[in-house]
Amino acid sequence: MKPVxxxxxxxxxxxxxxxxxxxxxxxxxxxxxxxFLGGVSRATLYxxxxxxxxxxxxxxxxxxxxxxxxxxxxxxxxxxxALTRKVGSEDQAA
Numbered sequence: 001m002k003p004v005x006x007x008x009x010x011x012x013x014x015x016x017x018x019x020x021x022x023x024x025x026x027x028x029x030x031x032x033x034x035x036f037l038g039g040v041s042r043a044t045l046y047x048x049x050x051x052x053x054x055x056x057x058x059x060x061x062x063x064x065x066x067x068x069x070x071x072x073x074x075x076x077x078x079x080x081x082a083l084t085r086k087v088g089s090e091d092q093a094a
Contacts, residue, residue, distance in 0.1 A: 027058070027066035053079055 034040055048054045054075050057065040 024069065026069055027060065028069050028072060029066050030057070033067055033072065 028036070030042065030045065034042065034045060037045070045054070049056055055067065055071040057067050060066050
């Protein structure tokens with residue numbers, strides 16, 4: 001296997017493992033969701049919540065919030081494709 005193919009296989013495996021973490025019921029913490037979404041900042045995460053691109057978190061305790069995995073999966077399935085396009089792509093060049 002060539003180095004590039006090996007690197008792509010490693011990335012694909014990591015993405016599948018990350019998506020596997022979103023499987024099932026239960027909760028995902030803010031840091032886990034940030035990591036799953038590619039390392040987005042907390043500010044970006046809350047902006048997406050404000051813009052209704054992601055669901056609001058659930059209060060689990062006085063100092064703890066989390067997101068329902070099922071709601072996150074549903075929101076990601078419905079999200080605009082623009083969030084997944086790279087900056088400078090052909091679509092944005094026009």
